[in-house]
Amino acid sequence: MKIKLQNKIAINIIRIIAALVVVILLFLLGDILISGVPHISWHFLTSASQSFASGGGIGVQLFNSIYLLLLTLIISFPISLGAGIFLSEYAPKNIFTSIVRMAIEVLSSLPSVVVGLFGFLLFVVQFQMGFSILSGAIALTFFNLPLLTRNIEESLRAVPDLQREAGMALGLSKWRTVTRVILPEALPGIITGVVLGAGRVFGEAAALIYTAGQSATNIDFGNWNPFNAASPLNLMRPAETLAVHIWKINSEGVMPDASAVSAGASAVLIIVVLLFNIFARIIGNSLYRKLTATK
Amino acid sequence: MDPIKKKIQSSSRETRQDLLGKVITYTCIALIVLVVLSIFVFVASKGMATFFVNKANFWDFLTGKNWNPSMVDSKGKPMLGALPMIAGSFGVTILAVLFATPFAIGTALYMTEIASHKGERILQSVIELLVGIPSVVYGFIGLSVIVPFVRNNIGGSGYGILSGSFVLFVMVLPTVTSMTVDSLRAVPRFYKEASLALGATKWQTIYKVILRSSTSGILTAIIFGMARAFGEALAVQMVIGNAAVMPTSLLSSASTLTSVLTMGIGNTVMGTVANNALWSLALILLLMSLFFNIVVRLIGRKGRM
Amino acid sequence: MKNLTKITALIIASSALLVGCGKSGASNGSTSSSEASGKITVVGSTALQPLVEKAAENYQADNAKVSITVQGGGSGTGLSQVQSGAVTIGNSDIFAEQQKGIKADKLVDHKVAVVGMAPVVNKDSGVKNVTMAQLRDIFTGKITNWKDVGGKDESIVLINRPEGSGTRATFEAAVMNGQSAKKSQEQDSNGTVQKMVAQTPGAVSYLAFSYVKPTIQELSIDGVKPTDDNVTNNKWKIWSYEHMYTKGQPNKVTKGFLKYMTSDKVQKGLVKDLGYISINQMNVQKDANNKVTSK
Numbered sequence: 001m002k003i004k005l006q007n008k009i010a011i012n013i014i015r016i017i018a019a020l021v022v023v024i025l026l027f028l029l030g031d032i033l034i035s036g037v038p039h040i041s042w043h044f045l046t047s048a049s050q051s052f053a054s055g056g057g058i059g060v061q062l063f064n065s066i067y068l069l070l071l072t073l074i075i076s077f078p079i080s081l082g083a084g085i086f087l088s089e090y091a092p093k094n095i096f097t098s099i100v101r102m103a104i105e106v107l108s109s110l111p112s113v114v115v116g117l118f119g120f121l122l123f124v125v126q127f128q129m130g131f132s133i134l135s136g137a138i139a140l141t142f143f144n145l146p147l148l149t150r151n152i153e154e155s156l157r158a159v160p161d162l163q164r165e166a167g168m169a170l171g172l173s174k175w176r177t178v179t180r181v182i183l184p185e186a187l188p189g190i191i192t193g194v195v196l197g198a199g200r201v202f203g204e205a206a207a208l209i210y211t212a213g214q215s216a217t218n219i220d221f222g223n224w225n226p227f228n229a230a231s232p233l234n235l236m237r238p239a240e241t242l243a244v245h246i247w248k249i250n251s252e253g254v255m256p257d258a259s260a261v262s263a264g265a266s267a268v269l270i271i272v273v274l275l276f277n278i279f280a281r282i283i284g285n286s287l288y289r290k291l292t293a294t295k
Numbered sequence: 296m297d298p299i300k301k302k303i304q305s306s307s308r309e310t311r312q313d314l315l316g317k318v319i320t321y322t323c324i325a326l327i328v329l330v331v332l333s334i335f336v337f338v339a340s341k342g343m344a345t346f347f348v349n350k351a352n353f354w355d356f357l358t359g360k361n362w363n364p365s366m367v368d369s370k371g372k373p374m375l376g377a378l379p380m381i382a383g384s385f386g387v388t389i390l391a392v393l394f395a396t397p398f399a400i401g402t403a404l405y406m407t408e409i410a411s412h413k414g415e416r417i418l419q420s421v422i423e424l425l426v427g428i429p430s431v432v433y434g435f436i437g438l439s440v441i442v443p444f445v446r447n448n449i450g451g452s453g454y455g456i457l458s459g460s461f462v463l464f465v466m467v468l469p470t471v472t473s474m475t476v477d478s479l480r481a482v483p484r485f486y487k488e489a490s491l492a493l494g495a496t497k498w499q500t501i502y503k504v505i506l507r508s509s510t511s512g513i514l515t516a517i518i519f520g521m522a523r524a525f526g527e528a529l530a531v532q533m534v535i536g537n538a539a540v541m542p543t544s545l546l547s548s549a550s551t552l553t554s555v556l557t558m559g560i561g562n563t564v565m566g567t568v569a570n571n572a573l574w575s576l577a578l579i580l581l582l583m584s585l586f587f588n589i590v591v592r593l594i595g596r597k598g599r600m
Numbered sequence: 601m602k603n604l605t606k607i608t609a610l611i612i613a614s615s616a617l618l619v620g621c622g623k624s625g626a627s628n629g630s631t632s633s634s635e636a637s638g639k640i641t642v643v644g645s646t647a648l649q650p651l652v653e654k655a656a657e658n659y660q661a662d663n664a665k666v667s668i669t670v671q672g673g674g675s676g677t678g679l680s681q682v683q684s685g686a687v688t689i690g691n692s693d694i695f696a697e698q699q700k701g702i703k704a705d706k707l708v709d710h711k712v713a714v715v716g717m718a719p720v721v722n723k724d725s726g727v728k729n730v731t732m733a734q735l736r737d738i739f740t741g742k743i744t745n746w747k748d749v750g751g752k753d754e755s756i757v758l759i760n761r762p763e764g765s766g767t768r769a770t771f772e773a774a775v776m777n778g779q780s781a782k783k784s785q786e787q788d789s790n791g792t793v794q795k796m797v798a799q800t801p802g803a804v805s806y807l808a809f810s811y812v813k814p815t816i817q818e819l820s821i822d823g824v825k826p827t828d829d830n831v832t833n834n835k836w837k838i839w840s841y842e843h844m845y846t847k848g849q850p851n852k853v854t855k856g857f858l859k860y861m862t863s864d865k866v867q868k869g870l871v872k873d874l875g876y877i878s879i880n881q882m883n884v885q886k887d888a889n890n891k892v893t894s895k
Binding site: 003004006007010011013014015017018020021022024025026028029031032078079080081082083085086087089090098100102103104105106107108110111112113114115117118121122142145147149150151154155157158160171172173174175176178179189192195196198199200202203204205206242243246247250262266269270272273274277 | 308309310312313315316317319320321322323324326327328330331332334337338397398401402404405406408409410418419420421422423424425426427428429430431432435436440465468469470472473474477478480481483496497498499501502512515518519522523525526527528529552553556557560577580581584585588589592
């Protein structure tokens, strides 16, 4: 009887904890959305920002955030995929592997400022890349790599060894087993990693101040030639993202509607993250179905 | 030529595929190691300059309580005592993780063991959303909600380690939770089934089987949470008060390595003592997270045996 | 290993230098044409950034061939980057002579605006005027309660600005009379200080005029109100210049832009709009040793 009671109490404590967390999370999201959503309008989403007058929008910043995210994923995803496969499938159990693992974890604890300044001195100044969206994407890759790598490794690990043995038994090479059997099976977990990484990219400010810069140059949305300086796709233009914009108007903004713009931008950011999550999951699920032949 | 002999002697398609796989994955891992190494060398070379170029004493740096890089003391050495910041960083990080761990494990258990599939999905999306909130926004919510709350209900001016760790608690919660969920999911299903078949209750299964076998995964999640807490600057900076003095209580203003680093780096000139000293703080930060990492790993190894 | 990195860095640096030389040579060559063309990179003070950014935007509208990038990063970053030649113009809140590690004789100063600063307190304190001596005693920690300066019985919460920031240097030069301030809370950005003072009972700090909002109480010193007019004749002592430094004399393109910054169009328009005081209005001048002489 005592054991059953214990069980009941423990399960209920877990429920209470989960409920508390939900309350905290809902409070946070509610706070941001309630104060921000009333400021969102079509004009706000599409027009350029103002440096001191009211009525500024976040159009360019919104585009920059999304573009920067895609670039960062393009750079960091293949690398972390390879590294994740290495750690879960190939890594020998020796001191080298544990050093690599530790290095990755230490990388994730670097403060943004340090990565930002590293990127500034190396990419912006030494490699003459200037304050550019490319410098920013590389700096963000540094944050993304540890998170993504660990997540991919963990999701691959979660696939039962039976699958690997089955692959081997069919005479497949290890590489083919991993890429054709294990990887598709691990896809949902990997998508979670991508989504988490994307959140981090959307929310990062300190590292970008020194690399992608904090000014949004005028871009011409009619010009899609990536080599033209005014094109939205240009890799070498400075690009202020939403998070940097929020930081900037909160710390030095003198426009009369600074707090409204900041609240609106925060709400937009959350909505964009939400949309990205849904989008990534839909793509992930359809891919999963296609690759694993589940209905 | 004998085709069979040829086939046996040359490497098979599978072997070649495997070689390709090895090359690809080794390259990726080498790339990451290279990145880590270059940052390490970069930070170390800048951070060491304080001791080799500016001749500061490393031990004084670690234990000194007076931080004022632009001034010199009676012996003509710059006042570089980083202990207040080290203590502050330790304080907020440990407190935040202490708050966050039970919540994260509880929520993760609820998601993996108790909740319905739908409830689990909703909870997961909400947690993922939280990762995307910029730290500035966390900082301002901390400034407008947590600081007054601490001031009115607990005491002090509201700025201090306690407020800092509350903000960090919320910030690391999503990271720790989602990683704990991953490692709980990685527990083979038959462990659970075997335990339940033996007549164990759900709680007994969770406590004696699931948590035990995912200990190292949970520990890694905690390390990552700590790492995030350590490296976080913008949000903590707004609520901790940034006074480079030894923290006397959880309610008095303190500072962390990152907050001093972030505030000072734009105002100092590269190559000066003040700037080098900030890089030394970054180096300490790196070494400290390395240290934490090793300690937690050792604990994890013991726990498994 | 270390040697190798050094050599690589050296090679990269020297090639970067070569590229840089080639670039500046090109822009010098093209100055013979009637319309100036070239690239200007401006880095530094976050306080000055909005002004320069907006001015650059307007300037580029008239001079399509000039491309100007404006970034923040802080006065120290601005000065060290312009000194190393990585950027064209370094924005700074303080004189290069006052910044440690900068060889001021290599840099040319262009003053583009004047910024006045006022001590501010939380409205709760009940104080509207202090003497210079009282203000000093508050910041050295001799006075710890508002009732000692005629306010209500409430302890003072000092919020200082970080060591090395332009705002603090200006405030200390004008107020502290060589005494050092008590160690206390520090906060970097004007926007954050404004919010903290507004919501912390008993708080005191100092802010640029443009950030003094109705939510906080500005203090008069010895009966003198912090207004633009009082700054122009130095009745109000806490003010400083906003500087744009170039390494050596600027080339033609940069000169054109700097001239535009001090033109009436900017000085009477943008400078006013952003809450600065026009450099042309000043009846007095200050040198790097804080000596004020009439113009």
